[in-house]
Structures are given as structure tokens and as C-alpha cells.
Amino acid sequence: MSTDLPGAVLFACSQNCIRSPMAAAIMQHFYGHRVYVDSCGVRAGDKDGFVEQVLDEIGVDFSRHKSKSFEDMEDTSFDLVISLSPEAHHKAMEMTRTMAIDVEYWPTIDPSLTSGSRDQILDAYRACRDSLRKRIIERFGGTGLPQVRA
Secondary structure (H helix, E strand, O other): OOOOOOOEEEEEEOOOOOHHHHHHHHHHHHHOOOOEEEEEEOOOOOOOHHHHHHHHOOOOOOOOOOOOEHHHOOOOOOOEEEEOOHHHHHHHHHHOOOOOOEEEEOOOOOHHHOOOOHHHHHHHHHHHHHHHHHHHHHHHOOOOOOOOOO
């Protein structure tokens, strides 16, 4: 656990529609008053309604998210890039050639690959959300905010 927060964090995944925006929304919720947070993907993807639903369950706003790729990023001045998929990690490592940034790889399963009933799919999204929330709090320390409901 680190109590020294970076000034700017970028979460990256494959399509910037599930994992990286979910992580960014959670990070923003807990630390947004102290850290600049954004997300992107190797490619931009389509909006995923399950993400908004599972984040709403814990009081995290996702309504303003717009999917974007690495190439769509207007600002690339990040201290830390956290990649959540292998292809995003490769892209993040390419950034280290020209920028002084730290990169961490947090392998995160894509819940959209889950099949079954609506409830089974929602459970996969909730597991992804809860895993990211736990990892963020472990990595960046206490939030100083009341615990969100599970």
C-alpha cells in the first residue's frame, strides 16, 4: 500500500468500455480530489450498460464516460499507467520509450466474455468491479471517504 499518490493516473484496457473506465470511475470517486484520473483503450469500444448499473450500485457515477483510444488522448502527462489487458500493457510499455512514466500491469478478466443469464453476467461485472476497487484501495491507501456499499 502506498500513501504517496501519483499526480495523474491512466487506466488502460482493450476497448475502454468496461475495465479501464470502471477502474477510472472508482479511482475518481475515492481520490479524484487529489489525483487526475483518466482511461483509454487500445481501441474505442461501444457503451456497456452493465458497467453503469454495477457502478451505480456502489454510488459511483459513470454517466459521462466516453470511450476513447490511446490516440484520442489529448493529455498524456501521466505519472502512472495501469494496464488491465495484455494488449493495453504492450501499448503502455511503448509509452515509456518517450515518456518518464511508471507502468503497472493488473491482469483483469473481461466480464463481457461471461455467458449465461442476466444475473450471471451481472455477477461477473460485480466481481470485476469489486476486484478493481479492492486493488485500487490496496495500492493507493485509505480514501478518507466512507466505505461505499457493496
